[in-house]
Amino acid sequence: MLQLNWIAFSIAGFLFFIGLEYLISRRTGKNYFQFAESVANLNIGIAERLLDIFVTGLFYFFFDYLYRHYAIWQIEPKWYTWVLLFLATDFIWYWYHRLAHEVNILWAAHVVHHQSEDFNYTVSARITVFQAAARSLFWAILPLAGFPPGMITALLLVHGLYPFFIHTQTIGRLGVLEYFLVTPSHHRVHHSSNEKYLDKNYGDVLIIWDKMFGTFVKEDEPCVYGLTTPLKSHSFLWQQFHFMLELATAFRRAKGWRARWKVIFGKPDDIDPEIRGQLEDVWLRKTHSRPQTLLQRIYILVQTAISIALLFVATLLEAYIPVGLNVFIVLFILLSLVNTGAILEQKKWVFYLEYARMMLIAGTFLIYFPHLYVFASVLLFAGLVTYYFSRIEKTFHRWLYQRYR
Ligand SMILES: [Zn+2]
Numbered sequence: 001m002l003q004l005n006w007i008a009f010s011i012a013g014f015l016f017f018i019g020l021e022y023l024i025s026r027r028t029g030k031n032y033f034q035f036a037e038s039v040a041n042l043n044i045g046i047a048e049r050l051l052d053i054f055v056t057g058l059f060y061f062f063f064d065y066l067y068r069h070y071a072i073w074q075i076e077p078k079w080y081t082w083v084l085l086f087l088a089t090d091f092i093w094y095w096y097h098r099l100a101h102e103v104n105i106l107w108a109a110h111v112v113h114h115q116s117e118d119f120n121y122t123v124s125a126r127i128t129v130f131q132a133a134a135r136s137l138f139w140a141i142l143p144l145a146g147f148p149p150g151m152i153t154a155l156l157l158v159h160g161l162y163p164f165f166i167h168t169q170t171i172g173r174l175g176v177l178e179y180f181l182v183t184p185s186h187h188r189v190h191h192s193s194n195e196k197y198l199d200k201n202y203g204d205v206l207i208i209w210d211k212m213f214g215t216f217v218k219e220d221e222p223c224v225y226g227l228t229t230p231l232k233s234h235s236f237l238w239q240q241f242h243f244m245l246e247l248a249t250a251f252r253r254a255k256g257w258r259a260r261w262k263v264i265f266g267k268p269d270d271i272d273p274e275i276r277g278q279l280e281d282v283w284l285r286k287t288h289s290r291p292q293t294l295l296q297r298i299y300i301l302v303q304t305a306i307s308i309a310l311l312f313v314a315t316l317l318e319a320y321i322p323v324g325l326n327v328f329i330v331l332f333i334l335l336s337l338v339n340t341g342a343i344l345e346q347k348k349w350v351f352y353l354e355y356a357r358m359m360l361i362a363g364t365f366l367i368y369f370p371h372l373y374v375f376a377s378v379l380l381f382a383g384l385v386t387y388y389f390s391r392i393e394k395t396f397h398r399w400l401y402q403r404y405r
């Protein structure tokens with residue numbers, strides 16, 4: 001029997017709703033989508049889904065191991081234990097999310113979710129593998145309490161799908177649902193940097209925990225989305241690692257163990273705000289924030305479409321793709337994601353990535369089509385590109401950035 005991973009179709013559903021939201025926002029004359037922001041959001045999501053193909057199984061084994069060896073109880077799947085488990089997962093989620101905002105080492109993973117200055121369905125894709133791993137550590141308490149791993153992963157799906165629908169400005173208030181569910185309105189507050197909205201509405205499905213623990217605020221003034229200090233960059237790597245670098249710098253400068261402990265487990269507000277600027281001077285020099293030309297946009301869109309198509313196939317046919325080909329797909333997509341970020345910032349080193357990507361394709365061809373003609377033409381192609389490297393590089397820059405220097 002054909003063994004397909006149907007999760008792949010959630011990618012299609014996801015794109016469908018983004019398209020729908022885009023059309024609605026255009027129709028109503030409100031533009032909720034900026035090109036660079038949306039592309040950056042999608043790219044973060046592509047990386048997470050991609051690495052998730054490998055990690056999801058690990059989480060299951062981790063839960064299963066804990067359940068079989070250390071469970072203090074054996075809970076049977078009955079309707080009331082499902083309800084209990086749902087309440088438990090949502091409660092743990094609240095605390096995980098709250099601590100992710102209050103503890104530096106956890107914020108380093110969660111900050112990525114909050115960098116976008118837009119608020120639309122593409123923002124829901126801003127999850128990283130580090131975040132998923134941190135969350136699973138919190139959920140590890142459930143198998144210990146006796147919930148079977150099968151039940152837990154089923155609920156993970158609910159917590160994976162529900163939050164998608166609350167990342168939108170196209171839905172207003174939802175009447176009576178506002179009292180007990182986390183609605184788009186509640187989550188808009190959570191993504192805002194307005195003073196009164198900071199560190200509020202952490203809930204995932206139920207808003208009751210926020211009301212219980214005093215972190216609930218109603219949406220009653222227009223939201224300003226994003227971090228309190230905006231990121232100024234769409235670089236794929238910078239978005240993922242800037243806060244880790246800030247922490248490392250603060251840690252190095254801290255005097256004594258108490259101060260160091262505070263860097264890791266203290267509050268994000270206590271990290272010296274100057275550090276970000278100093279790191280930007282080192283890592284983000286020569287960043288151009290000019291709007292992209294039509295050609296650049298097409299180039300980026302084609303690249304993103306190819307990454308998404310590859311991700312779809314890799315997920316759907318997970319059981320059939322040999323390890324070597326998987327390694328190729330992962331490397332290819334990761335290179336493309338860094339590449340897209342670099343083009344958004346008009347970086348010159350983007351050509352080196354293009355070169356690496358070309359060689360990766362050539363190498364993969366050689367491995368999977370070991371024929372003499374393939375070998376000769378790949379070798380000839382690689383040789384020519386390497387020989388004319390600087391000439392091609394110049395032409396590429398002229399073509400993509402319209403720079404004549
Ligand atoms: Zn958050």
Ligand SMILES: [Zn+2]
Nearest residue numbers: 113167187191
């Ligand atoms: Zn969110």
